[in-house]
Every structure is written in structure tokens, then in C-alpha cells.
Amino acid sequence: xxxxxxxxxxxxxxxxxxxxxxxxxxxxxxxxxxxxxxxxxxxxxxxxxxxxxxxxxxxxxxxxxxxxxxxxxxxxxxxxxxxxxxxxxxxxxxxxxxxxxxxxxxxxxxxxxxxxxxxxxxxxxxxxxxxxxxxxxxxxxxxxxxxxxxxxxxxxxxxxxxxxxxxxxxxxxxxxxxxxxxxxxxxxxxxxxxxxxxxxxxxxxxxxxxxxxxxxxxxxxxxxxxxxxxxxxxxxxxxxxxxxxxxxxxxxxxxxxxxxxxxxxxxxxxxxxxxxxxxxxxxxxxxxxxxxxxxxxxxxxxxxxxxxxxxxxxxxxxxxxxxxxxxxxxxxxxxxxxxxxxxxxxxxxxxxxxxxxxxxxxxxxxxxxxxxxxxxxxxxxx
Amino acid sequence: xxxxxxxxxxxxxxxxxxxxxxxxxxxxxxxxxxxxxxxxxxxxxxxxxxxxxxxxxxxxxxxxxxxxxxxxxxxxxxxxxxxxxxxxxxxxxxxxxxxxxxxxxxxxxxxxxxxxxxxxxxxxxxxxxxxxxxxxxxxxxxxxxxxxxxxxxxxxxxxxxxxxxxxxxxxxxxxxxxxxxxxxxxxxxxxxxxxxxxxxxxxxxxxxxxxxxxxxxxxxxxxxxxxxxxxxxxxxxxxxxxxxxxxxxxxxxxxxxxxxxxxxxxxxxxxxxxxxxxxxxxxxxxxxxxxxxxxxxxxxxxxxxxxxxxxxxxxxxxxxxxxxxxxxxxxxxxxxxxxxxxxxxxxxxxxxxxxxxxxxxxxxxxxxxxxxxxxxxxxxxxxxxxxxxxxxxxxxxxxxxxxxxxxxxxxxxxxxxxxxxxxxxxxxxxxxxxxxxxxxxxxxxxxxxxxxxxxxxxxxxxxxxxxxxxxxxxxxxxxxxxxxxxxxxxxxxxxxxxxxxxxxxxxxxx
Numbered sequence: 007x008x009x010x011x012x013x014x015x016x017x018x019x020x021x022x023x024x025x026x027x028x029x030x031x032x033x034x035x036x037x038x039x040x041x042x043x044x045x046x047x048x049x050x051x052x053x054x055x056x057x058x059x060x061x062x063x064x065x066x067x068x069x070x071x072x073x074x075x076x077x078x079x080x081x082x083x084x085x086x087x088x089x090x091x092x093x094x095x096x097x098x099x100x101x102x103x104x105x106x107x108x109x110x111x112x113x114x115x116x117x118x119x120x121x122x123x124x125x126x127x128x129x130x131x132x133x134x135x136x137x138x139x140x141x142x143x144x145x146x147x148x149x150x151x152x153x154x155x156x157x158x159x160x161x162x163x164x165x166x167x168x169x170x171x172x173x174x175x176x177x178x179x180x181x182x183x184x185x186x187x188x189x190x191x192x193x194x195x196x197x198x199x200x201x202x203x204x205x206x207x208x209x210x211x212x213x214x215x216x217x218x219x220x221x222x223x224x225x226x227x228x229x230x231x232x233x234x235x236x237x238x239x240x241x242x243x244x245x246x247x248x249x250x251x252x253x254x255x256x257x258x259x260x261x262x263x264x265x266x267x268x269x270x271x272x273x274x275x276x277x278x279x280x281x282x283x284x285x286x287x288x289x290x291x292x293x294x295x296x297x298x299x300x301x302x303x304x305x306x307x308x309x310x311x312x313x314x315x316x317x318x319x320x321x322x323x324x325x326x327x328x329x330x331x332x333x334x335x336x337x338x339x340x341x342x343x344x345x346x347x348x349x350x351x352x353x354x355x356x357x358x359x360x361x362x363x364x365x366x367x368x369x370x371x372x373x374x375x376x377x378x379x380x381x382x383x384x385x386x387x388x
Numbered sequence: 389x390x391x392x393x394x395x396x397x398x399x400x401x402x403x404x405x406x407x408x409x410x411x412x413x414x415x416x417x418x419x420x421x422x423x424x425x426x427x428x429x430x431x432x433x434x435x436x437x438x439x440x441x442x443x444x445x446x447x448x449x450x451x452x453x454x455x456x457x458x459x460x461x462x463x464x465x466x467x468x469x470x471x472x473x474x475x476x477x478x479x480x481x482x483x484x485x486x487x488x489x490x491x492x493x494x495x496x497x498x499x500x501x502x503x504x505x506x507x508x509x510x511x512x513x514x515x516x517x518x519x520x521x522x523x524x525x526x527x528x529x530x531x532x533x534x535x536x537x538x539x540x541x542x543x544x545x546x547x548x549x550x551x552x553x554x555x556x557x558x559x560x561x562x563x564x565x566x567x568x569x570x571x572x573x574x575x576x577x578x579x580x581x582x583x584x585x586x587x588x589x590x591x592x593x594x595x596x597x598x599x600x601x602x603x604x605x606x607x608x609x610x611x612x613x614x615x616x617x618x619x620x621x622x623x624x625x626x627x628x629x630x631x632x633x634x635x636x637x638x639x640x641x642x643x644x645x646x647x648x649x650x651x652x653x654x655x656x657x658x659x660x661x662x663x664x665x666x667x668x669x670x671x672x673x674x675x676x677x678x679x680x681x682x683x684x685x686x687x688x689x690x691x692x693x694x695x696x697x698x699x700x701x702x703x704x705x706x707x708x709x710x711x712x713x714x715x716x717x718x719x720x721x722x723x724x725x726x727x728x729x730x731x732x733x734x735x736x737x738x739x740x741x742x743x744x745x746x747x748x749x750x751x752x753x754x755x756x757x758x759x760x761x762x763x764x765x766x767x768x769x770x771x772x773x774x775x776x777x778x779x780x781x782x783x784x785x786x787x788x789x790x791x792x793x794x795x796x797x798x799x800x801x802x803x804x805x806x807x808x809x810x811x812x813x814x815x816x817x818x819x820x821x822x823x824x825x826x827x828x829x830x831x832x833x834x835x836x837x838x839x840x841x842x843x844x845x846x847x848x849x850x851x852x853x854x855x856x857x858x859x860x861x862x863x864x865x866x867x868x869x870x871x872x873x874x875x876x877x878x879x880x881x882x883x884x885x886x887x888x889x890x891x892x893x894x895x896x897x898x
Contacts, residue, residue, distance in 0.1 A: 176755070227755075229546060271549060273559050275549075
């Protein structure tokens with residue numbers, strides 16, 4: 007089975023020789039014994055290091071076993087609480103190391119434990135990049151760090167996370183776990199940086215919107231067909247513009263540049279749905295009655311909306327030449343001209359006759375959705 | 389080692405070029421007694437790698453008409469030393485710092501050779517590097533000052549998207565063509581392919597894909613790497629080649645479609661193959677060829693019916709099988725290459741050592757991707773009735789030259805003097821100041837084999853392997869030819885061609 011063209015490691019072996027089966031049988035017995043051991047220990051509230059190591063073993067073999075991740079966290083919580091209660095005197099070494107890290111010894115211990123666990127996760131993440139529980143555990147570790155450690159320590163960990171997630175997205179740019187995690191990381195870093203009372207809030211160095219926007223540009227350029235990257239871009243735009251303190255003209259220039267970008271992409275590949283979604287998003291920002299998409303232009307009234315609709319209908323119409331079999335083009339034309347009719351009434355850019363022509367083409371290309379096209383026809387009132 | 393005289397073998401293989409070496413690799417676990425000889429005193433045969441001093445020697449043996457060596461694939465070899473003229477500028481390194489390939493080839497990611505290298509467990513001894521970017525140099529239109537333009541070839545959708553020199557319509561037309569190419573061999577494109585196949589590519593692009601400008605055509609021709617002129621390059625030839633390129637992209641990493649073996653290309657693969665055969669018990673002797681091969685007329689037993697071979701030093705050996713490429717087989721068996729015939733087809737070739745690392749030709753293959761060690765340049769020759777020059781550029785990362793220099797391999801089925809001009813155009817158009825210079829150059833002719841019946845046993849017990857073509861792309865037929873030979877020797881029912889288990893006690897990195 008492939009995911010985005012990246013082959014998945016087969017969990018089952020095809021080799022069914024007697025030798026292999028015996029080997030497998032032994033492995034199964036070992037695994038079951040290990041599992042029983044861990045479960046028994048946790049039930050008995052044995053949160054020792056031995057139990058912890060056993061969970062490591064079990065999770066390495068089966069990271070999808072989420073209960074064991076929960077157990078692992080129980081153990082870690084127990085250990086953190088014990089460390090932070092700080093009953094005993096720390097050793098000389100530990101005190102020295104903690105001072106170097108600019109942390110009280112108890113918290114330094116917690117930091118070391120968290121770092122170790124993050125390390126443990128890395129090879130697992132490489133092998134199972136789409137396992138929810140691994141990302142989840144990482145999230146938890148970092149959340150714990152943020153809770154118990156001062157900002158300067160926590161933020162270093164989060165920065166490292168940003169590096170990690172960039173690498174993961176480099177390996178598979180369409181892994182939505184990665185993109186979601188990235189947003190979480192960026193948010194955490196921004197929060198931690200803005201909490202610092204160093205008066206830099208005004209200059210906006212705390213916010214990462216510019217660099218993140220540039221990141222989406224980079225990802226799109228290396229792979230146009232990336233729903234996550236385009237989506238992230240759309241999420242960043244409103245904040246980006248307010249961070250830049252963009253006035254009316256700047257906003258219009260920005261919007262036109264985005265249209266130019268997506269048009270260029272659409273000419274390169276009109277068959278890619280992710281591009282059409284982004285085009286729709288840009289159009290939606292102009293629609294005053296669309297609550298989902300925050301407006302880019304300011305102000306944006308009916309007049310603006312109509313003008314952009316006209317412009318884009320013209321632009322998309324031209325894309326037909328050489329791509330007459332592309333259903334997305336017809337769909338876009340019908341959607342936008344339908345909207346235009348609502349906004350401007352009849353006698354505008356597009357005649358109903360032309361719309362019927364497009365619908366006819368669309369039905370021919372995409373007969374599976376006949377029901378939908380019939381509804382649309384009815385709506386057009388033929 | 390003791391004299392070879394009166395020894396008896398299962399298989400005698402003559403020549404250590406790539407085809408023969410792949411064959412002995414395939415036989416390396418068979419338990420057959422193999423004698424592998426080469427009439428040269430170096431490995432690699434026609435695909436050999438040479439240091440500078442070895443090149444000097446080689447040129448001595450292959451200069452002029454090579455009339456004394458009627459069985460040679462190469463002739464008219466010359467060397468020019470040019471670094472002396474620079475006085476104070478970049479100089480050549482010492483002789484052993486260079487490994488120049490006589491016959492460099494591009495190995496596409498989809499080539500059948502690579503899976504065989506893996507399944508035969510030789511891949512851990514080889515290092516493959518990316519051949520990243522392809523460029524065209526278009527001849528300036530007549531009358532304008534001779535400034536050639538170096539343009540990078542877009543190799544896929546994102547390249548086309550980013551390419552500022554293409555307007556929206558050009559992008560669309562190019563993408564339309566690339567989509568056709570991507571599925572040219574499928575059912576739904578059969579009709580269109582039939583309709584277009586004998587048209588010249590440039591004409592088909594204009595008439596059927598709306599690509600009007602000549603600058604749009606050059607990159608596509610470059611991907612096909614034809615040896616003939618533009619007007620002779622048909623859709624039938626070009627489209628499968630472009631498809632191979634596109635389908636190979638991304639297999640070993642983003643942004644590149646072909647690889648080159650480090651430390652001298654195919655010769656390195658041949659060496660590793662021979663080593664595997666030696667480990668399996670094969671015996672190696674250089675400086676020996678097969679002068680004569682006969683078979684007893686009235687053989688009474690199996691031993692008697694073996695081939696009787698006479699080697700260069702007069703040794704007489706017997707063998708069940710004799711394998712070689714035409715230049716290495718005795719004349720009683722194969723027709724010599726007519727290097728004297730004026731109508732003989734040859735590829736003019738030229739190796740140039742250049743005084744600059746030419747970094748602009750080796751951009752990373754992708755965001756965070758590898759730095760390639762190879763690049764391909766397709767140079768248009770003014771007056772389109774001439775075929776174009778193809779230049780393979782290898783950086784010092786390939787192990788073929790010291791850091792700070794590059795090796796350029798130029799080839800053309802045509803007038804050899806055009807090669808130097810093409811190399812000059814390339815050096816002028818990389819935009820480096822001062823213009824990089826050629827420090828050393830070797831020129832020679834590579835002859836095409838006359839038509840030999842493919843893979844057939846021309847006489848009982850003799851198996852003839854095709855020599856590698858004079859072109860610069862490694863084709864799949866090389867390995868299929870080797871497999872046919874292997875099957876003849878191992879029997880029709882034999883299984884597991886090039887599929888070996890790892891040897892006991894040998895560490896393998898996965």
C-alpha cells in the first residue's frame with residue numbers, strides 16, 4: 007500500500023517457510039509475555055524504571071498500542087512529580103549541570119528526562135510517520151515541558167521541534183500530521199516568545215507569520231499539489247496582512263499577486279484540485295456573505311466582488327483552450343457565474359446560454375455526478 | 389601463477405568490458421570454472437577508465453587509422469596539453485588524480501541494471517551519484533553576436549511552474565505535451581501516437597501541441613538526446629526517451645532521473661563484477677587474448693568436443709564455452725570492425741579537463757536534496773542540418789578529477805572539430821569570470837559495431853555479446869543480452885539470474 011507514492015513498510019512477511027513460522031511463533035510468545043508483564047506491573051502501580059524500560063520495548067514493537075503510551079505517561083508523571091517535590095539533596099554533578107543550564111536542579115532533571123524521551127521517539131517517528139500516538143506523546147512531552155519549565159528552556163525544545171517537523175515534511179510534504187503539528191509548534195513558540203517581558207511585542211519579532219508564509223511558498227514550489235500547504239497559506243493570510251499593517255492599496259496588491267500565483271499554477275496544471283480549492287478560497291474572501299473566509303480587501307463590498315468575479319471568469323474561460331476535458335474548469339466557471347448572477351443580476355458578464363453549454367460539457371466529462379448536475383440545471387432554471 | 393597451457397575450463401571469457409563482466413558476475417555462484425582474460429593490461433576494455441599517464445599510453449595504441457589494430461573500437465586518438473599556455477593559471481593535478489572514462493554512460497533510475505546490481509549483492513561496493521540538471525545551449529540566430537544561451541531544461545511540473553522564461557500559454561502547451569508523454573504507451577493514446585510517430589518532433593510540437601517558439605523545442609530534444617539532426621528526430625524516437633526521463637525522476641530522490649557510478653562509471657561496475665567472479669573462484673589474467681578458436685571435427689567424447697583456444701602467448705586451452713564481444717573474438721568467428729572503410733559510422737568523442745568546478749551546472753536536485761555530480765548539456769550546432777553535440781559534465785565529486793576542476797565528455801555523430809567549438813560555447817555561457825579554460829583534451833573516434841547477429845551462437849559453444857553502443861545512455865538491452873548468454877550457458881530452465889544470497893560472513897549495510 008502506498009501513501010502519496012511513498013511505499014509503506016509491509017508489516018507481514020511473505021516468507022512462510024517452516025523456519026520463518028517458528029521464528030514468528032517465538033516472537034509472538036515473547037511479545038505476549040512482555041505485554042502481560044507491563045500490564046501487571048502498571049496495575050500493581052509499579053512505576054519503576056524497569057517498568058518504564060519494558061514499555062519502551064513494547065512500544066518499539068507496536069507503537070499503535072495506545073494504552074501503553076498512556077501507561078508510559080503515568081510513569082513519567084509519577085517521576086516528574088517526585089523530582090519536583092525535591093525532597094533529597096541533588097548530587098554535585100547534577101547541581102553543576104543544572105546551573106550550567108540556568109535551571110534549578112529538579113527542573114533540570116525533568117528537562118533531561120523529557121529530552122531522553124523525545125530522543126526515544128525519533129526512530130519510531132521515522133518508521134511510522136503517520137502514527138497518531140507518537141505525535142500525541144511528543145505533544146504531551148512538550149506540553150509538560152512548557153508547564154513545568156521556565157520559558158527559555160521550553161522554547162529551545164519547541165525550536166528543535168520546528169526543525170524536526172520541517173525535516174518530516176521534507177520527507178513527505180503531504181503528511182497532514184506534520185502540518186497540524188507544525189501549527190501547534192509555531193503557536194507554542196509565539197506564545198512563549200510573547201510572554202517574555204522584554205518589550206519586543208511591538209516590533210512583532212515574536213510572531214512567525216512571515217517565515218511561515220515563506221515556508222508555504224517554498225513547499226508549494228517544490229510540490230504544487232499540496233492541499234496542506236495551500237490551506238496553511240490561506241490560514242496565515244489575514245494575520246500576515248495585519249502584522250504588516252497593510253493598508254487598502256497594499257491589500258489589493260497582495261490579493262492580485264496571490265491571484266497571479268494561483269493562475270500561473272492553474273495554467274501549469276488545471277487538473278490539480280488543490281489549486282482550485284485555493285482559487286475558491288481567494289474568491290471567498292471577496293464574498294461579504296461568506297462567514298468562513300476573512301476578508302482580505304478592506305473595504306470589500308458588492309462592487310469589488312462583482313469586478314473580481316468578472317475578471318476571474320474571464321481568466322478561467324481562457325484556461326479552457328487546450329484543456330477542454332478538464333472538469334474543474336467548467337465547475338469553476340459555473341460556480342463563479344452563478345455567484346455573479348446573484349450579485350449583478352442578468353445581463354452581466356455571462357449569458358445563461360453559455361452556462362448551459364458548460365453544464366452540458368461537464369455532464370459529459372463527469373457522468374458519475376449526474377444527480378448533482380441535474381440539481382444545478384434546475385437551479386439555473388432551464 | 390603456473391602456465392595456462394593445457395588447462396581446461398567451463399567458460400573462457402575474453403575482454404573485461406561491461407557486458408562480459410556482467411556475465412561473469414551472473415555466473416559467479418554457479419561453480420563453473422571460469423577463465424577471464426583481457427588482451428589489454430588493464431581492466432574495463434572499451435569502457436576502461438584511464439589516469440592521465442594511462443591515457444597517454446592508450447592514445448599511442450589508438451592513434452591514427454589504427455590500421456595495425458583492425459579489431460579496435462577506437463581510433464584517431466590525440467591528446468592536447470593546453471595548461472602550459474596559461475602560465476600561472478590553474479594547472480593539471482598529478483596523473484593519478486584523474487580517472488577518465490572512455491565511454492561514460494547515463495544510467496536512468498528505471499534501468500534494469502540497477503535492480504540487478506542490488507539483487508546480485510554488489511550494490512554495497514558501488515556508490516551512485518545523481519545526474520541532476522539538463523541544459524541546452526541554443527545557437528544564436530545568424531547575424532547576432534556569438535553569445536550562446538545556457539538554459540536549464542524543466543523536468544517536470546514544478547520546474548515548468550517556476551520557469552520565468554515560459555509565458556502562461558507556453559507553460560500550458562508544454563504541460564500538455566508532457567502529459568501526453570507520460571501516458572504515450574497507454575491504450576487511450578495509441579491513436580494519437582500512430583498519427584504522430586513519423587513526424588519530426590519539432591513539427592509535431594508546433595502543429596499538435598501549440599508550441600510555436602523554437603526555444604520551447606530545444607529542451608525537449610535535449611531530454612531525448614538524439615544522435616541525428618533535429619529534422620531527423622521523430623516522435624517515435626523521442627517520446628519514449630522523454631518518457632523514460634520523466635518516469636525516472638524521483639525514484640532515488642527528488643529532482644533527478646539518472647545516476648552515474650562514482651570513480652569512473654561503468655568501469656567501476658565491471659571491476660566490482662570481476663571481483664565477485666574472482667571470489668567465486670574465477671581466474672583472471674591480463675595481457676592475454678584469444679587468437680584462434682577451433683573445434684575437433686570428429687569429436688569422440690565430451691572432452692574432445694570442447695573448443696580449442698590458442699591464447700596470445702601460444703598457450704592452448706580448452707573450454708566448453710567461449711564468450712566475448714566482437715572486437716575480442718578471433719577473426720574466424722566475428723567480422724572485424726571496418727575502421728578503414730570511409731563510410732564507417734563513428735561517434736566523434738572528446739574528453740576535456742576544465743579549470744573550474746562549474747558550480748552553476750550543479751544546483752541541488754531539490755530543496756534539501758543532494759548536490760549532483762553530473763549534468764547533461766545539449767548544444768545546438770548552427771545550421772540545423774547537423775546533429776547536436778551532447779556533453780556530459782562530471783564534477784570532482786565523481787572521483788574523476790581533483791577538486792576545483794571538471795571533466796567534460798562531448799560526443800557527436802559528425803565532424804570532430806565541432807566538439808571543441810561546442811565545449812567553448814559551454815565554457816563561455818556559464819557566466820564565470822575569467823572564462824574557464826580547457827587544460828587538457830583527448831580526442832578520438834568510437835566505432836559502431838557492424839551488424840552482428842544478436843546473441844546467437846555463431847558456432848557451437850561460442851557466445852557473442854553485443855558491445856556497448858557508442859551512445860551515452862546505458863540501454864536495457866545490455867543486460868538482456870547478458871541474460872540470454874547466461875541462459876545458453878546455464879541451460880534454458882535456469883532460474884535466479886543475478887539473484888544471490890549474501891555470502892556468509894560478509895557484512896552488508898542495508
